[in-house]
Amino acid sequence: MTTTAVRKDGPAAVTPTPTIGGHFRNYLSRVRGGDVGALPAVLGLIVLCTVFAIMRPSSFLSAGNFANLFTQGAAVTLIAMGLVFVLLLGEIDLSAGFASGVCAAVLANVVTVLGYPWWVAVLAAVATGVVIGTTLGMLVAKIGIPSFVVTLAGFLAFQGVVLLLVKDGTNISVRDDVLVAIANRNLGPTLGWALTALAVVGYATVQLLRHRTRAARGLITDPIAVVALRIGGLAVILGAAVYVLNLERSRNVLISSLKGVPIVVPIIAVLLIIWTFVLQRTSYGRHIYAVGGNREAARRAGIGVDRIRISVFVICSSMAAIGGIVAASRANSVDPNTGGSNVLLYAVGAAVIGGTSLFGGKGRVLDAVLGGAVVAVIENGMGLMGYTAGVKYVVTGVVLLLAASVDALSRRRAAATGTR
Amino acid sequence: MSATPLLELRGIDKSFGPVQVLRDVALTVHPGEVTALVGDNGAGKSTLVKCISGIHPTDAGEFLFNGEPVHIGSPRDAASLGIEVVYQDLALCDNLDIVQNMFLGREKRSGIVLDEPTMEQLAAETLAGLSIRTVTSLRQHVSSLSGGQRQTVAIAKAVLWNSKLVILDEPTAALGVAQTAQVLELVRRLADNGLAVVLISHNMNDVFAVSDRIAALYLGQMVAQVKTTDITHAQVVELITAGRSGGLGLATDPGSNGDGPQPADSTSGGVR
Structure with missing residues (x-):
């Protein structure tokens, strides 16, 4: 998937002809060596979906429920994407949930109480996120308070701020058409297909260009068949998803038609692409990994460690703001519990389940999306099976614990075999 | 051996508060040579390296790089001159x-x-x-x-x-025998490629295996800087532990006899 995926074979000076067999043998040996990547999340997703599909074939497998998964999991996934950055440094942000609540409350106040247009409200919410993140980051990096404590204080304080902003327990409704559309409307089927085609062509171009550049310079490349397989795989998965989402989901087509890709999907996709680019292809992203891996080495390499540490909290809180906007849109309102209860724990769980290490230095933004999908499927499937919230929490907790164990064990295994 | 040293330090003083760590230190480093910097714990080796690499400012003294006076005020200055340090804990x-x-x-x-x-x-x-x-x-x-x-x-x-000057801080301290040999071979190759190398080491075998010159620090003073071929193992140990060895190093008693060795900045010591 990324550049680190292969090229473990052969000495650097010689370029052996890459083979598919060799590629997969390499992959297997890396997995055995503890570099499991997103494998547990993908397997977990398959297992969960199979179980729910067998138990509740009519409701879980319906197109309507598939679309619901995206809107249900969107806010948590967005917050988890921001958390990945903080986790990469081995820090934690416990305040991300209520930070999203504060930003959502700001959004609701600006658009409903003060009556500004939707984009002003969105800007205000994201700006609030930036301010929150900067404050947290400064306290962690400049004053030197452990991030656990700073963000725990934030968790408590922001809970209070949400209460103050929504005037003690009432709620503020969000009725602006654009804001409501984010989590409740769909793209037209044609637009959905067009964006899918764009995504696949874009991915293929990037992959093939990289393959050609590397081959032209005599560097080790992935086998072209593997590159083709990746592009084909993406095309098939996206195509199937868009096809299902474009099916009619309305119970009664005469009253209203309901089909198309939910608008949150392209929003998540675009943010996923942007943040993946930042982490994998820019020196800023490289420096985040460096600080997470060995802070002293990063400092000696001339990297502004404090700046990096502050910036990840800014990214995290800003992504929390976007998550808050989506949550407000989905609920059509903001109440004192927006971003509260299990949102933060689900978000941390999503990042960790997806394969981001709690020890820092390892993780991708894609992890948050995969983990977010696992969390959404559990929540959704158990709901359909009629389990109570109590059972859902217990199961999600167990899954998180499993994910953290996989992380810890693969780390030990990697240390033992030296193939992290 | 080239005529102009790549790096020449003259009269470097450095104090941390009341503690004077370096006193009137002189050091010359030639391209294509490995200069071993030896000294006991606390002799000031690390401080001297940090002064060269721009981490610590010096209190007094001159830096000459390729014969030109330069000022090294920050690690960036050092890097732009082509000075690179490989730290003990690798980074x-x-x-x-x-x-x-x-x-x-x-x-x-x-x-x-x-x-x-x-x-x-x-x-x-x-x-x-x-x-x-x-x-x-x-x-x-x-x-x-x-x-x-x-x-x-x-x-x-x-x-x-x-880079023109590479400073290695105890590169073999944590290595096994075979790996030490590998790294020393690499150090030698750096010098053979024309770089100036400063090697900090406690291990006399390493020092004698690769270095062209030995510079000995004793309690913040440069007591001798001599060619490796002109000195014995035992003499280096004496320089490190006592600051003098026969005609080398600190004067036993200042002004005691006419042919006494020069103190401090003796790149001379009669062995040149």
């Missing part, structure tokens, strides 16, 4: 691969995008130029390397930047 990131580590903080970019192919090529060329064959893949994570391989990567990282 590599375990979760990054070899190429990423070698370019850390100085990544090659095209626009805002990292230029991975160029970096990989340059890294491969640098390793090949040092005849490093122990590393199988440039995209290996550093965590999977042995101690000797890590040291090799750290040294290659220092050489990558067309």
Whole structure:
């Protein structure tokens, strides 16, 4: 998937002809060596979906429920994407949930109480996120308070701020058409297909260009068949998803038609692409990994460690703001519990389940999306099976614990075999 | 041996508060030579290196680089002159691969995008130029390397930047016998490629194995700087522990006899 995926074979000076067999043998040996990547999340997703599909074939497998998964999991996934950055440094942000609540409350106040247009409200919410993140980051990096404590204080304080902003327990409704559309409307089927085609062509171009550049310079490349397989795989998965989402989901087509890709999907996709680019292809992203891996080495390499540490909290809180906007849109309102209860724990769980290490230095933004999908499927499937919230929490907790164990064990295994 | 030393220090003083760590230290480093910097714990080796690399400002003294007076006020000044330090604890990131580590903080970019192919090529060329064959893949994570391989990567990282002077702080301290030999061979190769190398070491075998000159610090003073061929193992140990050895090092009793050795900045010591 990324550049680190292969090229473990052969000495650097010689370029052996890459083979598919060799590629997969390499992959297997890396997995055995503890570099499991997103494998547990993908397997977990398959297992969960199979179980729910067998138990509740009519409701879980319906197109309507598939679309619901995206809107249900969107806010948590967005917050988890921001958390990945903080986790990469081995820090934690416990305040991300209520930070999203504060930003959502700001959004609701600006658009409903003060009556500004939707984009002003969105800007205000994201700006609030930036301010929150900067404050947290400064306290962690400049004053030197452990991030656990700073963000725990934030968790408590922001809970209070949400209460103050929504005037003690009432709620503020969000009725602006654009804001409501984010989590409740769909793209037209044609637009959905067009964006899918764009995504696949874009991915293929990037992959093939990289393959050609590397081959032209005599560097080790992935086998072209593997590159083709990746592009084909993406095309098939996206195509199937868009096809299902474009099916009619309305119970009664005469009253209203309901089909198309939910608008949150392209929003998540675009943010996923942007943040993946930042982490994998820019020196800023490289420096985040460096600080997470060995802070002293990063400092000696001339990297502004404090700046990096502050910036990840800014990214995290800003992504929390976007998550808050989506949550407000989905609920059509903001109440004192927006971003509260299990949102933060689900978000941390999503990042960790997806394969981001709690020890820092390892993780991708894609992890948050995969983990977010696992969390959404559990929540959704158990709901359909009629389990109570109590059972859902217990199961999600167990899954998180499993994910953290996989992380810890693969780390030990990697240390033992030296193939992290 | 070239006529102009690459780096020449004269009369360096350095105090931390009331403690004077370096007193009137002189040091000359020639290109194409390995200069071993020896001294007991607390003699001021590390402080001297930190002064050269711009981490500590000096209180007094001159720096001459290629015969030109220069001012080194920050690590960046030192790096721009071509001075690179390989620290004892290596300063590599375990979760990054070899190429990423070698370019850390100085990544090659095209626009805002990292230029991975160029970096990989340059890294491969640098390793090949040092005849490093122990590393199988440039995209290996550093965590999977042995101690000797890590040291090799750290040294290659220092050489990558067309550096002229490489300072190695105890590069063999944590290594086994075979790996030590590998690293020493690499150190020798650096000098043979025309770089000036300063090697800090406690291990006399290492010092005699690779160095061309030995500079001995004793309680913050440079007591001798001599050719390795002109001195014995025992004499170096005496210089390190007592500050003098026969005609070398500190004067036993200032002004006691006419042919007494010069104190402090003796690059001379009668053995030149």
